[in-house]
Amino acid sequence: MTLLAEHTTTTAAAELEAAEVAVLPVGSTEQHGPALPLGMDHMAAEAFARTATGHDDAVVLPTLPVGVSEHHRQFDGTLYVSAETFERYVAETVSSLAEHGVRKAVVVNGHGGNSGALRRAARTLRQDRTAFAPPWNWWDGVEELADDLFDEDGGHADAMESSLLWHVREDLVRPDELEAAEAGASEGWGESVHGAALGFDTIDFSDSGAVGRPTQADPEKGERLFETGRDRLHALIDWLADRPLEACWPRDHR
Structure with missing residues:
Protein backbone atom coordinates (compact mmCIF):
# COMPACT_ATOMS: atom_id res chain seq x y z
CA MET A 1 0.00 0.00 0.00
CA THR A 2 1.01 3.60 -0.33
CA LEU A 3 1.35 6.10 2.51
CA LEU A 4 -1.94 7.09 4.10
CA ALA A 5 -1.08 10.79 4.10
CA GLU A 6 -0.72 10.78 0.30
CA HIS A 7 -4.32 9.65 -0.24
CA THR A 8 -7.47 11.69 -0.50
CA THR A 9 -10.34 10.84 1.81
CA THR A 10 -12.07 9.00 -1.03
CA THR A 11 -9.07 6.91 -2.10
CA ALA A 12 -8.17 6.19 1.52
CA ALA A 13 -11.46 4.34 2.00
CA ALA A 14 -10.42 1.41 -0.16
CA GLU A 15 -6.91 1.31 1.36
CA LEU A 16 -8.22 1.19 4.91
CA GLU A 17 -10.81 -1.44 4.07
CA ALA A 18 -8.07 -3.73 2.76
CA ALA A 19 -5.61 -3.01 5.59
CA GLU A 20 -5.13 -5.46 8.44
CA VAL A 21 -2.23 -3.65 10.11
CA ALA A 22 -1.21 -0.02 10.50
CA VAL A 23 2.46 0.91 10.74
CA LEU A 24 3.13 4.02 12.84
CA PRO A 25 6.71 5.36 12.88
CA VAL A 26 7.68 7.39 15.96
CA GLY A 27 10.98 8.86 17.06
CA SER A 28 12.46 12.08 18.34
CA THR A 29 14.18 15.30 17.37
CA GLU A 30 17.16 15.50 19.68
CA GLN A 31 20.92 15.83 19.77
CA HIS A 32 22.96 13.00 18.32
CA GLY A 33 26.39 14.50 18.76
CA PRO A 34 28.35 16.40 16.09
CA ALA A 35 28.18 13.73 13.36
CA LEU A 36 24.46 12.86 13.14
CA PRO A 37 21.38 15.04 12.53
CA LEU A 38 18.81 15.88 15.18
CA GLY A 39 16.24 13.81 13.30
CA MET A 40 18.21 10.55 13.45
CA ASP A 41 15.59 8.66 15.43
CA HIS A 42 12.47 9.60 13.52
CA MET A 43 14.30 9.28 10.19
CA ALA A 44 15.35 5.73 11.05
CA ALA A 45 11.83 4.80 12.17
CA GLU A 46 10.33 6.28 9.02
CA ALA A 47 12.81 4.47 6.76
CA PHE A 48 11.88 1.11 8.27
CA ALA A 49 8.15 1.88 8.24
CA ARG A 50 8.12 2.92 4.59
CA THR A 51 9.41 -0.48 3.54
CA ALA A 52 5.99 -1.81 4.56
CA THR A 53 4.32 -0.03 1.63
CA GLY A 54 4.95 -3.24 -0.31
CA HIS A 55 2.48 -5.11 1.91
CA ASP A 56 -1.05 -5.33 0.50
CA ASP A 57 -2.51 -5.58 3.99
CA ALA A 58 -0.57 -2.77 5.69
CA VAL A 59 -1.06 0.99 5.76
CA VAL A 60 1.77 3.34 6.75
CA LEU A 61 0.86 6.34 8.89
CA PRO A 62 2.64 9.72 9.12
CA THR A 63 5.70 9.89 11.37
CA LEU A 64 5.52 11.37 14.87
CA PRO A 65 8.86 13.24 15.06
CA VAL A 66 9.03 14.57 18.64
CA GLY A 67 9.26 12.26 21.62
CA VAL A 68 10.37 11.84 25.23
CA SER A 69 13.79 13.51 25.12
CA GLU A 70 14.04 15.83 28.11
CA HIS A 71 17.27 14.13 29.18
CA HIS A 72 18.96 15.68 26.10
CA ARG A 73 17.60 19.19 26.74
CA GLN A 74 20.99 20.85 27.44
CA PHE A 75 22.10 20.18 23.85
CA ASP A 76 21.06 22.67 21.17
CA GLY A 77 18.14 21.74 18.94
CA THR A 78 16.59 19.10 21.17
CA LEU A 79 12.79 19.09 21.25
CA TYR A 80 10.72 17.06 23.70
CA VAL A 81 7.33 16.42 25.23
CA SER A 82 6.47 14.72 28.51
CA ALA A 83 6.04 10.97 28.67
CA GLU A 84 2.38 11.49 29.55
CA THR A 85 1.78 13.71 26.51
CA PHE A 86 3.56 11.32 24.17
CA GLU A 87 1.74 8.28 25.55
CA ARG A 88 -1.62 9.95 25.11
CA TYR A 89 -0.81 11.25 21.63
CA VAL A 90 0.22 7.81 20.37
CA ALA A 91 -2.78 6.12 21.98
CA GLU A 92 -5.22 8.64 20.54
CA THR A 93 -3.63 8.43 17.09
CA VAL A 94 -4.03 4.65 17.06
CA SER A 95 -7.54 4.97 18.51
CA SER A 96 -8.55 7.34 15.72
CA LEU A 97 -7.43 4.79 13.14
CA ALA A 98 -9.43 2.09 14.90
CA GLU A 99 -12.56 4.11 14.11
CA HIS A 100 -11.82 3.39 10.44
CA GLY A 101 -11.66 -0.34 11.11
CA VAL A 102 -7.89 -0.90 11.44
CA ARG A 103 -7.41 -2.18 14.97
CA LYS A 104 -3.97 -3.80 14.77
CA ALA A 105 -0.81 -1.73 14.51
CA VAL A 106 2.95 -1.92 14.80
CA VAL A 107 4.53 1.18 16.34
CA VAL A 108 7.99 1.42 14.77
CA ASN A 109 10.09 3.18 17.39
CA GLY A 110 13.39 4.94 16.77
CA HIS A 111 14.04 6.39 20.25
CA GLY A 112 14.71 4.53 23.49
CA GLY A 113 13.24 7.31 25.61
CA ASN A 114 9.83 6.58 24.10
CA SER A 115 9.77 2.95 25.16
CA GLY A 116 8.02 3.26 28.51
CA ALA A 117 5.28 5.50 27.15
CA LEU A 118 4.73 3.19 24.17
CA ARG A 119 4.37 0.13 26.39
CA ARG A 120 1.83 1.94 28.55
CA ALA A 121 -0.11 3.15 25.51
CA ALA A 122 -0.17 -0.37 24.05
CA ARG A 123 -1.38 -1.82 27.33
CA THR A 124 -4.20 0.71 27.65
CA LEU A 125 -5.35 0.24 24.05
CA ARG A 126 -5.39 -3.53 24.51
CA GLN A 127 -7.07 -3.42 27.91
CA ASP A 128 -9.85 -1.26 26.49
CA ARG A 129 -10.08 -3.53 23.43
CA THR A 130 -9.59 -0.50 21.22
CA ALA A 131 -6.54 -1.74 19.32
CA PHE A 132 -3.56 -4.05 19.57
CA ALA A 133 -0.44 -1.96 18.97
CA PRO A 134 2.84 -3.50 20.14
CA PRO A 135 5.92 -1.26 19.86
CA TRP A 136 8.86 -2.46 17.78
CA ASN A 137 12.29 -0.99 18.57
CA TRP A 138 14.48 -1.33 15.49
CA TRP A 139 17.67 -1.86 17.52
CA ASP A 140 16.13 -4.90 19.23
CA GLY A 141 15.54 -6.39 15.81
CA VAL A 142 19.22 -6.14 14.89
CA GLU A 143 20.84 -6.74 18.30
CA GLU A 144 22.66 -9.96 17.45
CA LEU A 145 24.03 -8.58 14.19
CA ALA A 146 25.15 -5.35 15.88
CA ASP A 147 27.02 -7.37 18.49
CA ASP A 148 28.90 -9.11 15.69
CA LEU A 149 29.64 -5.91 13.77
CA PHE A 150 30.74 -3.53 16.53
CA ASP A 151 32.88 -3.58 19.64
CA GLU A 152 30.86 -1.26 21.87
CA ASP A 153 28.18 -1.16 24.52
CA GLY A 154 26.86 1.99 22.91
CA GLY A 155 23.41 3.37 23.23
CA HIS A 156 23.29 6.74 21.47
CA ALA A 157 24.87 8.19 18.32
CA ASP A 158 27.09 5.13 18.43
CA LEU A 178 32.88 10.91 14.12
CA GLU A 179 36.24 11.24 15.89
CA ALA A 180 35.05 14.31 17.77
CA ALA A 181 31.88 12.47 18.74
CA GLU A 182 33.86 9.55 20.11
CA ALA A 183 36.43 11.75 21.87
CA GLY A 184 33.67 13.21 24.04
CA ALA A 185 31.57 10.06 24.33
CA SER A 186 31.02 7.74 27.25
CA GLU A 187 31.52 3.99 26.92
CA GLY A 188 28.04 3.11 28.16
CA TRP A 189 24.73 4.72 28.97
CA GLY A 190 24.49 6.51 32.31
CA GLU A 191 26.65 6.72 35.40
CA SER A 192 26.32 4.85 38.67
CA VAL A 193 28.04 4.76 42.05
CA HIS A 194 27.62 1.73 44.29
CA GLY A 195 24.56 0.71 42.27
CA ALA A 196 22.86 4.11 42.36
CA ALA A 197 22.13 5.81 39.04
CA LEU A 198 23.54 9.35 39.04
CA GLY A 199 23.39 10.41 35.39
CA PHE A 200 19.87 11.71 34.91
CA ASP A 201 20.75 13.74 31.81
CA THR A 202 23.04 12.80 28.94
CA ILE A 203 25.31 15.76 29.62
CA ASP A 204 26.07 14.26 33.05
CA PHE A 205 28.17 11.52 31.45
CA SER A 206 28.83 12.50 27.80
CA ASP A 207 30.51 15.72 26.69
CA SER A 208 29.75 15.20 23.00
CA GLY A 209 26.29 13.72 23.49
CA ALA A 210 27.38 10.37 22.03
CA VAL A 211 27.57 7.05 23.86
CA GLY A 212 29.66 4.30 22.32
CA ARG A 213 32.32 4.15 19.60
CA PRO A 214 30.98 5.91 16.52
CA THR A 215 34.32 5.76 14.66
CA GLN A 216 33.48 2.10 13.93
CA ALA A 217 30.58 3.25 11.76
CA ASP A 218 30.41 2.04 8.18
CA PRO A 219 27.63 2.48 5.58
CA GLU A 220 27.94 -1.11 4.33
CA LYS A 221 27.38 -2.34 7.87
CA GLY A 222 24.45 0.06 8.00
CA GLU A 223 22.95 -1.62 4.95
CA ARG A 224 23.20 -5.01 6.66
CA LEU A 225 21.53 -3.60 9.77
CA PHE A 226 18.74 -2.06 7.72
CA GLU A 227 18.04 -5.20 5.73
CA THR A 228 17.99 -7.34 8.86
CA GLY A 229 15.68 -4.95 10.69
CA ARG A 230 13.42 -4.66 7.65
CA ASP A 231 13.02 -8.43 7.44
CA ARG A 232 12.19 -8.69 11.14
CA LEU A 233 9.61 -5.91 10.83
CA HIS A 234 7.97 -7.53 7.83
CA ALA A 235 7.78 -10.85 9.69
CA LEU A 236 6.05 -9.07 12.58
CA ILE A 237 3.57 -7.40 10.24
CA ASP A 238 2.77 -10.75 8.61
CA TRP A 239 2.30 -12.39 12.02
CA LEU A 240 0.00 -9.63 13.19
CA ALA A 241 -2.01 -9.59 9.95
CA ASP A 242 -2.71 -13.33 10.32
CA ARG A 243 -3.58 -13.11 14.01
CA PRO A 244 -7.33 -12.96 14.72
CA LEU A 245 -8.30 -9.81 16.59
CA GLU A 246 -9.95 -11.83 19.34
CA ALA A 247 -6.61 -13.51 20.02
CA CYS A 248 -5.05 -10.10 20.64
CA TRP A 249 -7.20 -9.14 23.62
CA PRO A 250 -6.46 -9.89 27.29
CA ARG A 251 -7.48 -13.32 28.48
CA ASP A 252 -10.47 -13.57 30.80
CA HIS A 253 -10.02 -14.58 34.41
CA ARG A 254 -10.07 -18.32 35.05
Whole structure:
Protein backbone atom coordinates (compact mmCIF):
# COMPACT_ATOMS: atom_id res chain seq x y z
CA MET A 1 0.00 0.00 0.00
CA THR A 2 1.01 3.60 -0.33
CA LEU A 3 1.35 6.10 2.51
CA LEU A 4 -1.94 7.09 4.10
CA ALA A 5 -1.08 10.79 4.10
CA GLU A 6 -0.72 10.78 0.30
CA HIS A 7 -4.32 9.65 -0.24
CA THR A 8 -7.47 11.69 -0.50
CA THR A 9 -10.34 10.84 1.81
CA THR A 10 -12.07 9.00 -1.03
CA THR A 11 -9.07 6.91 -2.10
CA ALA A 12 -8.17 6.19 1.52
CA ALA A 13 -11.46 4.34 2.00
CA ALA A 14 -10.42 1.41 -0.16
CA GLU A 15 -6.91 1.31 1.36
CA LEU A 16 -8.22 1.19 4.91
CA GLU A 17 -10.81 -1.44 4.07
CA ALA A 18 -8.07 -3.73 2.76
CA ALA A 19 -5.61 -3.01 5.59
CA GLU A 20 -5.13 -5.46 8.44
CA VAL A 21 -2.23 -3.65 10.11
CA ALA A 22 -1.21 -0.02 10.50
CA VAL A 23 2.46 0.91 10.74
CA LEU A 24 3.13 4.02 12.84
CA PRO A 25 6.71 5.36 12.88
CA VAL A 26 7.68 7.39 15.96
CA GLY A 27 10.98 8.86 17.06
CA SER A 28 12.46 12.08 18.34
CA THR A 29 14.18 15.30 17.37
CA GLU A 30 17.16 15.50 19.68
CA GLN A 31 20.92 15.83 19.77
CA HIS A 32 22.96 13.00 18.32
CA GLY A 33 26.39 14.50 18.76
CA PRO A 34 28.35 16.40 16.09
CA ALA A 35 28.18 13.73 13.36
CA LEU A 36 24.46 12.86 13.14
CA PRO A 37 21.38 15.04 12.53
CA LEU A 38 18.81 15.88 15.18
CA GLY A 39 16.24 13.81 13.30
CA MET A 40 18.21 10.55 13.45
CA ASP A 41 15.59 8.66 15.43
CA HIS A 42 12.47 9.60 13.52
CA MET A 43 14.30 9.28 10.19
CA ALA A 44 15.35 5.73 11.05
CA ALA A 45 11.83 4.80 12.17
CA GLU A 46 10.33 6.28 9.02
CA ALA A 47 12.81 4.47 6.76
CA PHE A 48 11.88 1.11 8.27
CA ALA A 49 8.15 1.88 8.24
CA ARG A 50 8.12 2.92 4.59
CA THR A 51 9.41 -0.48 3.54
CA ALA A 52 5.99 -1.81 4.56
CA THR A 53 4.32 -0.03 1.63
CA GLY A 54 4.95 -3.24 -0.31
CA HIS A 55 2.48 -5.11 1.91
CA ASP A 56 -1.05 -5.33 0.50
CA ASP A 57 -2.51 -5.58 3.99
CA ALA A 58 -0.57 -2.77 5.69
CA VAL A 59 -1.06 0.99 5.76
CA VAL A 60 1.77 3.34 6.75
CA LEU A 61 0.86 6.34 8.89
CA PRO A 62 2.64 9.72 9.12
CA THR A 63 5.70 9.89 11.37
CA LEU A 64 5.52 11.37 14.87
CA PRO A 65 8.86 13.24 15.06
CA VAL A 66 9.03 14.57 18.64
CA GLY A 67 9.26 12.26 21.62
CA VAL A 68 10.37 11.84 25.23
CA SER A 69 13.79 13.51 25.12
CA GLU A 70 14.04 15.83 28.11
CA HIS A 71 17.27 14.13 29.18
CA HIS A 72 18.96 15.68 26.10
CA ARG A 73 17.60 19.19 26.74
CA GLN A 74 20.99 20.85 27.44
CA PHE A 75 22.10 20.18 23.85
CA ASP A 76 21.06 22.67 21.17
CA GLY A 77 18.14 21.74 18.94
CA THR A 78 16.59 19.10 21.17
CA LEU A 79 12.79 19.09 21.25
CA TYR A 80 10.72 17.06 23.70
CA VAL A 81 7.33 16.42 25.23
CA SER A 82 6.47 14.72 28.51
CA ALA A 83 6.04 10.97 28.67
CA GLU A 84 2.38 11.49 29.55
CA THR A 85 1.78 13.71 26.51
CA PHE A 86 3.56 11.32 24.17
CA GLU A 87 1.74 8.28 25.55
CA ARG A 88 -1.62 9.95 25.11
CA TYR A 89 -0.81 11.25 21.63
CA VAL A 90 0.22 7.81 20.37
CA ALA A 91 -2.78 6.12 21.98
CA GLU A 92 -5.22 8.64 20.54
CA THR A 93 -3.63 8.43 17.09
CA VAL A 94 -4.03 4.65 17.06
CA SER A 95 -7.54 4.97 18.51
CA SER A 96 -8.55 7.34 15.72
CA LEU A 97 -7.43 4.79 13.14
CA ALA A 98 -9.43 2.09 14.90
CA GLU A 99 -12.56 4.11 14.11
CA HIS A 100 -11.82 3.39 10.44
CA GLY A 101 -11.66 -0.34 11.11
CA VAL A 102 -7.89 -0.90 11.44
CA ARG A 103 -7.41 -2.18 14.97
CA LYS A 104 -3.97 -3.80 14.77
CA ALA A 105 -0.81 -1.73 14.51
CA VAL A 106 2.95 -1.92 14.80
CA VAL A 107 4.53 1.18 16.34
CA VAL A 108 7.99 1.42 14.77
CA ASN A 109 10.09 3.18 17.39
CA GLY A 110 13.39 4.94 16.77
CA HIS A 111 14.04 6.39 20.25
CA GLY A 112 14.71 4.53 23.49
CA GLY A 113 13.24 7.31 25.61
CA ASN A 114 9.83 6.58 24.10
CA SER A 115 9.77 2.95 25.16
CA GLY A 116 8.02 3.26 28.51
CA ALA A 117 5.28 5.50 27.15
CA LEU A 118 4.73 3.19 24.17
CA ARG A 119 4.37 0.13 26.39
CA ARG A 120 1.83 1.94 28.55
CA ALA A 121 -0.11 3.15 25.51
CA ALA A 122 -0.17 -0.37 24.05
CA ARG A 123 -1.38 -1.82 27.33
CA THR A 124 -4.20 0.71 27.65
CA LEU A 125 -5.35 0.24 24.05
CA ARG A 126 -5.39 -3.53 24.51
CA GLN A 127 -7.07 -3.42 27.91
CA ASP A 128 -9.85 -1.26 26.49
CA ARG A 129 -10.08 -3.53 23.43
CA THR A 130 -9.59 -0.50 21.22
CA ALA A 131 -6.54 -1.74 19.32
CA PHE A 132 -3.56 -4.05 19.57
CA ALA A 133 -0.44 -1.96 18.97
CA PRO A 134 2.84 -3.50 20.14
CA PRO A 135 5.92 -1.26 19.86
CA TRP A 136 8.86 -2.46 17.78
CA ASN A 137 12.29 -0.99 18.57
CA TRP A 138 14.48 -1.33 15.49
CA TRP A 139 17.67 -1.86 17.52
CA ASP A 140 16.13 -4.90 19.23
CA GLY A 141 15.54 -6.39 15.81
CA VAL A 142 19.22 -6.14 14.89
CA GLU A 143 20.84 -6.74 18.30
CA GLU A 144 22.66 -9.96 17.45
CA LEU A 145 24.03 -8.58 14.19
CA ALA A 146 25.15 -5.35 15.88
CA ASP A 147 27.02 -7.37 18.49
CA ASP A 148 28.90 -9.11 15.69
CA LEU A 149 29.64 -5.91 13.77
CA PHE A 150 30.74 -3.53 16.53
CA ASP A 151 32.88 -3.58 19.64
CA GLU A 152 30.86 -1.26 21.87
CA ASP A 153 28.18 -1.16 24.52
CA GLY A 154 26.86 1.99 22.91
CA GLY A 155 23.41 3.37 23.23
CA HIS A 156 23.29 6.74 21.47
CA ALA A 157 24.87 8.19 18.32
CA ASP A 158 27.09 5.13 18.43
CA ALA A 159 28.50 2.99 15.62
CA MET A 160 25.20 1.18 15.14
CA GLU A 161 23.08 4.31 14.78
CA SER A 162 25.74 6.10 12.73
CA SER A 163 26.05 3.16 10.35
CA LEU A 164 22.31 2.82 9.88
CA LEU A 165 21.76 6.48 9.07
CA TRP A 166 24.87 6.52 6.88
CA HIS A 167 23.06 3.98 4.74
CA VAL A 168 19.60 5.56 4.94
CA ARG A 169 20.54 9.25 4.70
CA GLU A 170 24.17 9.53 3.63
CA ASP A 171 23.67 13.21 2.87
CA LEU A 172 23.06 14.03 6.54
CA VAL A 173 25.95 12.16 8.18
CA ARG A 174 29.22 14.03 8.82
CA PRO A 175 31.94 11.34 8.82
CA ASP A 176 34.66 13.90 9.58
CA GLU A 177 32.98 14.54 12.95
CA LEU A 178 32.88 10.91 14.12
CA GLU A 179 36.24 11.24 15.89
CA ALA A 180 35.05 14.31 17.77
CA ALA A 181 31.88 12.47 18.74
CA GLU A 182 33.86 9.55 20.11
CA ALA A 183 36.43 11.75 21.87
CA GLY A 184 33.67 13.21 24.04
CA ALA A 185 31.57 10.06 24.33
CA SER A 186 31.02 7.74 27.25
CA GLU A 187 31.52 3.99 26.92
CA GLY A 188 28.04 3.11 28.16
CA TRP A 189 24.73 4.72 28.97
CA GLY A 190 24.49 6.51 32.31
CA GLU A 191 26.65 6.72 35.40
CA SER A 192 26.32 4.85 38.67
CA VAL A 193 28.04 4.76 42.05
CA HIS A 194 27.62 1.73 44.29
CA GLY A 195 24.56 0.71 42.27
CA ALA A 196 22.86 4.11 42.36
CA ALA A 197 22.13 5.81 39.04
CA LEU A 198 23.54 9.35 39.04
CA GLY A 199 23.39 10.41 35.39
CA PHE A 200 19.87 11.71 34.91
CA ASP A 201 20.75 13.74 31.81
CA THR A 202 23.04 12.80 28.94
CA ILE A 203 25.31 15.76 29.62
CA ASP A 204 26.07 14.26 33.05
CA PHE A 205 28.17 11.52 31.45
CA SER A 206 28.83 12.50 27.80
CA ASP A 207 30.51 15.72 26.69
CA SER A 208 29.75 15.20 23.00
CA GLY A 209 26.29 13.72 23.49
CA ALA A 210 27.38 10.37 22.03
CA VAL A 211 27.57 7.05 23.86
CA GLY A 212 29.66 4.30 22.32
CA ARG A 213 32.32 4.15 19.60
CA PRO A 214 30.98 5.91 16.52
CA THR A 215 34.32 5.76 14.66
CA GLN A 216 33.48 2.10 13.93
CA ALA A 217 30.58 3.25 11.76
CA ASP A 218 30.41 2.04 8.18
CA PRO A 219 27.63 2.48 5.58
CA GLU A 220 27.94 -1.11 4.33
CA LYS A 221 27.38 -2.34 7.87
CA GLY A 222 24.45 0.06 8.00
CA GLU A 223 22.95 -1.62 4.95
CA ARG A 224 23.20 -5.01 6.66
CA LEU A 225 21.53 -3.60 9.77
CA PHE A 226 18.74 -2.06 7.72
CA GLU A 227 18.04 -5.20 5.73
CA THR A 228 17.99 -7.34 8.86
CA GLY A 229 15.68 -4.95 10.69
CA ARG A 230 13.42 -4.66 7.65
CA ASP A 231 13.02 -8.43 7.44
CA ARG A 232 12.19 -8.69 11.14
CA LEU A 233 9.61 -5.91 10.83
CA HIS A 234 7.97 -7.53 7.83
CA ALA A 235 7.78 -10.85 9.69
CA LEU A 236 6.05 -9.07 12.58
CA ILE A 237 3.57 -7.40 10.24
CA ASP A 238 2.77 -10.75 8.61
CA TRP A 239 2.30 -12.39 12.02
CA LEU A 240 0.00 -9.63 13.19
CA ALA A 241 -2.01 -9.59 9.95
CA ASP A 242 -2.71 -13.33 10.32
CA ARG A 243 -3.58 -13.11 14.01
CA PRO A 244 -7.33 -12.96 14.72
CA LEU A 245 -8.30 -9.81 16.59
CA GLU A 246 -9.95 -11.83 19.34
CA ALA A 247 -6.61 -13.51 20.02
CA CYS A 248 -5.05 -10.10 20.64
CA TRP A 249 -7.20 -9.14 23.62
CA PRO A 250 -6.46 -9.89 27.29
CA ARG A 251 -7.48 -13.32 28.48
CA ASP A 252 -10.47 -13.57 30.80
CA HIS A 253 -10.02 -14.58 34.41
CA ARG A 254 -10.07 -18.32 35.05
